Amino acid sequence: MNVLLDNLDLYGRAFLGTIELFLIAAVGSLVLGAVVAGMRVSPVPILRAFGTIYVNLIRNTPLTLILFFFAFAYPRLEIVDLSFFTRACIGLILYTAAFVCEVIRSGINTVPVGQAEASRALGFGFGQTLTTIVMPQAVRAVVPPLTNVQIALLKNTTIASGFSVFQAGGIYQELSENGYNVLVGLLWIALGFLILVVPLTLLQRNLDRRWSVAK
Amino acid sequence: MSETTPMVRMAGVDKHFGELHVLRDINLEVPQGQVVVVLGPSGSGKSTLCRTINRLEPIDSGVIEIDGKTLPAEGKELARLRADVGMVFQSFNLFAHKTILENVTLAPLKVRRTGKAEAEKNGIALLERVGIANQRDKYPAQLSGGQQQRAAIARALAMKPKVMLFDEPTSALDPEMVNEVLDVMTGLAKEGMTMLVVTHEMGFARRAANRVVFMADGEIVEDATPDTFFTAPKSDRAKDFLGKILTH
Numbered sequence A: 001m002n003v004l005l006d007n008l009d010l011y012g013r014a015f016l017g018t019i020e021l022f023l024i025a026a027v028g029s030l031v032l033g034a035v036v037a038g039m040r041v042s043p044v045p046i047l048r049a050f051g052t053i054y055v056n057l058i059r060n061t062p063l064t065l066i067l068f069f070f071a072f073a074y075p076r077l078e079i080v081d082l083s084f085f086t087r088a089c090i091g092l093i094l095y096t097a098a099f100v101c102e103v104i105r106s107g108i109n110t111v112p113v114g115q116a117e118a119s120r121a122l123g124f125g126f127g128q129t130l131t132t133i134v135m136p137q138a139v140r141a142v143v144p145p146l147t148n149v150q151i152a153l154l155k156n157t158t159i160a161s162g163f164s165v166f167q168a169g170g171i172y173q174e175l176s177e178n179g180y181n182v183l184v185g186l187l188w189i190a191l192g193f194l195i196l197v198v199p200l201t202l203l204q205r206n207l208d209r210r211w212s213v214a215k
Numbered sequence B: 001m002s003e004t005t006p007m008v009r010m011a012g013v014d015k016h017f018g019e020l021h022v023l024r025d026i027n028l029e030v031p032q033g034q035v036v037v038v039l040g041p042s043g044s045g046k047s048t049l050c051r052t053i054n055r056l057e058p059i060d061s062g063v064i065e066i067d068g069k070t071l072p073a074e075g076k077e078l079a080r081l082r083a084d085v086g087m088v089f090q091s092f093n094l095f096a097h098k099t100i101l102e103n104v105t106l107a108p109l110k111v112r113r114t115g116k117a118e119a120e121k122n123g124i125a126l127l128e129r130v131g132i133a134n135q136r137d138k139y140p141a142q143l144s145g146g147q148q149q150r151a152a153i154a155r156a157l158a159m160k161p162k163v164m165l166f167d168e169p170t171s172a173l174d175p176e177m178v179n180e181v182l183d184v185m186t187g188l189a190k191e192g193m194t195m196l197v198v199t200h201e202m203g204f205a206r207r208a209a210n211r212v213v214f215m216a217d218g219e220i221v222e223d224a225t226p227d228t229f230f231t232a233p234k235s236d237r238a239k240d241f242l243g244k245i246l247t248h
């Protein structure tokens, strides 16, 4: 208990950092993932090719490599000076978006093709068809796997701890430097993550139930 | 548009699916106000013909015009033209996540930019006309097939189309529901709607069609009045087809 109470401030700051990083990366990856998914089903060959290359490139690259790139290689490129936090966000967003994209794309494929045809026949353009007809129906198939992607993202914020100590995974280092029992400290971190993951799982179940009734 | 401009004009239209030559030199004109029924054996290209008219299927060569305007390539222009061409599918294709009334008002609201009050008033009037106004707040899956198809017809009519395309609108229905849909279509025909109808319903063809177009192997083999076609078909393929259907 001491480990937690003595370092409440450290834990608090770290968890706030985790939540902040997670929220930004979650929203960012959802937006980017949806855009790339739109590219992958678009009638424009160049966009489709770009989407395919992006997804395959990112999915076959370990997250650590992407984060290390933004941690160490990016600053040397001297393009735009970004904070560690921003770079962590970008790395996580780019990585997670590829998985979001694939989940959304397979969700789109669960919507019968007749839905899009009826929409086009009425005079809706590609974008309108996607946003008003296909996506709202794909969402129902997409929520459970998408929540899993976001839970994975939450855990992946620990990998980003190489960037900043104000983030739950970074507690470990600070605690060991100050001579606390690292094992107990880690248990508290695990518990903390559990507390973050449980609401997500509940939300997933709730949405699932609501939509299966509406169908 | 002058009197002589046909509502739909297809000239020298060819289309392949890979090796398969599905449409062979199709020449077809549907004048304003005419009802054309397309008949033919399975696989003869009837659906494909219907779907090329609003470019759900692109063609390899030839010309397709709607009310004198050539079908443009994919894009805003094409969307605008499609808004004027109503389409009714065999499998209804109502938007599963929208209520019946929303299905009917969605395109007027988002494509035509009609005001909400007006779109709903028109939508309810159309649902009344096809006899399902009391189902307006239900979702498509909660309706019978016949009710869904009537809703789909109302959805297409809500755009005030210049021409309506029907691709086997009653083929997915239980027999007892076929007539409720055909009655709506017959009413439309009487009111002077320009229609192209792919169907196996010979009664409807006799009753409502001005012309029958008979297709086989991607070609238009006969193009005649219903009376002529049913009593004195010229080609062997049409005779064979009618023999099979009428002895059923």
Ligand SMILES: Nc1ncnc2c1ncn2[C@@H]1O[C@H](COP(=O)(O)OP(=O)(O)OP(=O)(O)O)[C@@H](O)[C@H]1O
Pocket (backbone or CB within 6 Å): B017, B020, B022, B040, B041, B042, B043, B044, B045, B046, B047, B048, B049
């Ligand atoms: N998307 C497609 N890709 C490849 N071949 C297709 C496609 N759509 C249709 N075909 C083929 O083209 C031919 C004509 O099909 P079409 O659906 O136009 O026939 P149809 O006259 O409507 O038949 P049915 O009475 O069975 O509906 C068929 O041989 C069919 O298998």
Ligand SMILES: [Mg+2]
Pocket (backbone or CB within 6 Å): B046, B047, B048, B168
């Ligand atoms: Mg067909």
